Amino acid sequence: MPPPFIKALFNEVKLEMLKIALISTFLDTIMVFFVVYFVVSFFNIKFMYLLLIPGLMAVIFFFVSILVRIKRLRLKSMEDANPQIKEMLRTAHDNMDAENNIMAAALFAELKEKMKTVSSGNLLESKKVVTRIISTVIIVFLIITVSAFNVNLKKIDIPFEKLRFMVPGAGPGVIEGNLTTLVFNETDVVYGDASIAKLGNEEIDLNMNPTISEIDFNKISEAEQNELREGGVPQEIGVTPDAFNNQQVLDEAEQAANYSQRIKNI
């Protein structure tokens, strides 16, 4: 039976190697995130997806990478990083079950002492780490430059039709296709004629501007007093007794409000 300390020693070595694998993978993952973010930022997609896509890819990369690294986790990595104890470590590992062997016992005792002076930091290849950090800093710098100096990038439209939902303005609330396919509740409550909700083949041309960057300070006139309303649909209809003294009118108004609310929720 090998002395318990030698087994503990090898377990410690494995743990150290696992830590190093985690650190390396984490560094790689950060780099992958920023690279993907930088590439995706060239596409005309919503900000949420701009974060979601790189995040998702980084998570996938992290798990794949850590699995590969753990599979490759061998004593050889520790030996390569610490050549001064390479053969000693290998010999101790191969002779862990040596019984009644004074030389093996002496080897284990010496290895225990030597391991105190051996740094697992050697496993982190400093050149690779520095390269990764510098690359990440460069990418982050590029991202910051593009956004801070308002570099007007010509956004690339997503070429795939199925991914159109990522395009700004095409939120999940937008229903594509013919509205006649919608099934209206045929209950006692009248929501109105379905034809009213039809848009037909008419195209709506929406021009959204300006953005902050496009403000021309020379063209600014006196501020106008505008009333702001929350949401596109009134939550409550207010009537004055003079204009709507008829109960029927009030009921219809309430139905119209409910209808609008339901339409909004579809």
Added chain:
Amino acid sequence: MGKEMESVKNIEKLKETFSNVTKEISKVIVGQEEVIEQILVAILCDANALLESYPGLGKTTMVKTIANVLDLKFSRIQNTPDLMPSDIIGTYVIEEDKGKKVFRFQKGPVFANVILADEINRATPKTQSALLEAMQEKQVTVGNQTFELERPFFVLATQNPIDMEGTYPLPEAQVDRFLLKILVGYPKFDDEMEIINRYTKASADAGVRVLLSKESLTLLQNLTRQVPIADDIKKRALEIVAKTRTAKDLIEYGASPRASIGLILAAKAKALLDGRKYVSAKDVEDMAYPVLRHRLILNFKAERDGKTPDDVIREILK
């Protein structure tokens, strides 16, 4: 556990002990560190060595000094064509005891710890085989009686690479029984200067001290076998030996499995001499030359190209 830790601590002192032994030997022998190391390797492996050198290079002095430092009984056999096996092993002589004549066994020079068999290739095959049997079996049989040889027992045979006329070259099967073939070269200029300074004085007797007892040596021989070795280094040793069998473009006949055992054992002894508790790949490579050089039979092409066994081993190690 306490005893084991004590032994572990003693192992730490081994390097110092071997260093002192080498220093003590160097009081008599100038230079030749590699040769001394290889002789010590053979002793630690409890094996025999074949020493090849030109005359006058201090082989006898070297072996005698080593025997003195290790407190071993030394004996020298000068082989000649008329040397008989009984001259080595011993013979029964008639003695008178209380008025009766009885046979008593008179031990020959083989009953020692360190035997220097000078110019072994000058002895007849019959005498050679008697000595080689003693080497292998560590016992001798005379008539119907078997005598155990005292341990440790170590034969160091020498042969001269020149002046081969009237010699009986050792058959390959017998050469294979020597763990190492050690080549003794000429000393370096500075070493030779020191030799003449040392041995042309009025008194050249350095008077070496005994540094190891027979019991300690036996313990060290046991420790040598316990030196742990990594699996990949074992594989490397086997690959080296296997290559001697497959390199048909250079070698006619390769080394035997006895060579594999010898290579691992010699590497272990080398590690112990260096004060290490594990065998390194370099130990195997360093010992490949003395372990394999007498076990290879080069083919015609290699000999025509003027290659020596060491050249071939060097190529195998690449």
